[in-house]
Amino acid sequence: MSEREFVPLPRMLDAAASRGACLTAFDSGGGRPEFVQASLAACRDLQAPALFLGWSGAAKSFGFRPLVAMVRSLAAEAGVPAGLHLDHAEDEADVRAAVDAGFSSVMFDGAEMPLDENIEATKRLVEYARERGAFVEGAVGGLGREGGGGGGGGGDEGELTDPAAAERFAGETGVAVLAPAVGNRHGVKGYTVPLDWPLIEALGGRVGVPMALHGGSGIAMEDVKRAAASGFLKLNLATVLHGAYDRAVKDYIGENPDRGMWGWSGAGRAAIEEVARRYIGELGMAGAAADLQ
Numbered sequence: 001m002s003e004r005e006f007v008p009l010p011r012m013l014d015a016a017a018s019r020g021a022c023l024t025a026f027d028s029g030g031g032r033p034e035f036v037q038a039s040l041a042a043c044r045d046l047q048a049p050a051l052f053l054g055w056s057g058a059a060k061s062f063g064f065r066p067l068v069a070m071v072r073s074l075a076a077e078a079g080v081p082a083g084l085h086l087d088h089a090e091d092e093a094d095v096r097a098a099v100d101a102g103f104s105s106v107m108f109d110g111a112e113m114p115l116d117e118n119i120e121a122t123k124r125l126v127e128y129a130r131e132r133g134a135f136v137e138g139a140v141g142g143l144g145r146e147g148g149g150g151g152g153g154g155g156d157e158g159e160l161t162d163p164a165a166a167e168r169f170a171g172e173t174g175v176a177v178l179a180p181a182v183g184n185r186h187g188v189k190g191y192t193v194p195l196d197w198p199l200i201e202a203l204g205g206r207v208g209v210p211m212a213l214h215g216g217s218g219i220a221m222e223d224v225k226r227a228a229a230s231g232f233l234k235l236n237l238a239t240v241l242h243g244a245y246d247r248a249v250k251d252y253i254g255e256n257p258d259r260g261m262w263g264w265s266g267a268g269r270a271a272i273e274e275v276a277r278r279y280i281g282e283l284g285m286a287g288a289a290a291d292l293q
Helices: 009-018 031-047 056-062 066-079 092-101 115-131 163-173 195-208 221-228 239-255 261-282 288-293
Strands: 023-026 048-053 080-090 105-108 135-140 179-181 211-213 232-237
Touching: 009 023, 009 080, 009 105, 009 135, 009 232, 009 288, 023 031, 023 239, 023 261, 031 048, 031 066, 031 239, 031 261, 048 056, 048 105, 048 179, 056 066, 056 080, 056 092, 056 288, 066 080, 080 092, 080 239, 092 105, 092 115, 105 179, 115 135, 115 163, 135 163, 163 179, 163 195, 221 232, 221 261, 232 261, 239 261
Parallel strands: 023 048, 023 232, 048 080, 080 105, 105 135, 135 179, 179 211, 211 232
Antiparallel strands: none
C-alpha cells in the first residue's frame, strides 16, 4: 500500500457487506502511535483492513496532517489497507480542514441542528469532500452518553432517530454512511445497552446507505452481528480500547515500578491488540483485506 493512499470507506463497507460482517473502526488514541500499531498488528495477522478514528477534538489538537502522515506510514509499513476517519466534527471548518489534510472520510455531526439545517450543512460538506475524493458520514438523532459509574446508571439518554427523518436525510444529502441513535451510548463501561430492534429494522428498510453503530464498547457482540443484517456495517470502538490500555499500563507499572515507558507502553499495546483481534474475528472481517487489493 502506498503511503499516499487510503482505501475509500465505501470499499471497506462493501467488503463487510459481501461477507455479512461489520467493520470495526478503531480509535487512534488521539495520535498515540501504540494505539495505531496495536490495531494494525491485529489486522495484519488476521488479514483485515484497518479503519482508524480521529475524534475531532483530539485530532485537531494533535494536528490533522500529522495524524494522516502517522497512520499512512504505519499502515504502509504493516502492509495493511487502511483508512482514517474524522469522528464527531461539529464545525464545518474542521471537516474541510480534515479533508484537505488527507482524511479518507469525515463525520459531520449536525444531529443537534434542526433537520433542514443539518441537511443543508451536510450536503455542502458532501459536495466539498466528493470533489477531493473523500466521503462523509452524517448523523440524525442524538446519541446518549454514559455519565457515571456502575451498570446502566446516569448519563444522557439522547434522542432516538426518526426513520422518516433518516430516510430523507440520507436521500437528500448523499452521505456515504448514516449514524443513527438506536439506544447506543458513548462511554459505556462494564455493561451493554439494549438496542431498539424495531427501530433498527425500520431504518434498515428505509435508509439506502450503510449505517454506523457508535458507542461500540457498550454493545454486545451478538447485537452488533444482528444489526449488521439491517445495514449497520461500521462499529466505532474507543472506550474499551482506552480501558484495556489503561489497565494494562497501571498493572505493569505496579508490578515493575523501576521500568520505563518502553515497558508500560508495550503492555498497553498488547492489551489493545488483544481487543482488536477479538472484534475482527468475531465480526467477520478476518481475510477481508484480500477484497481490497
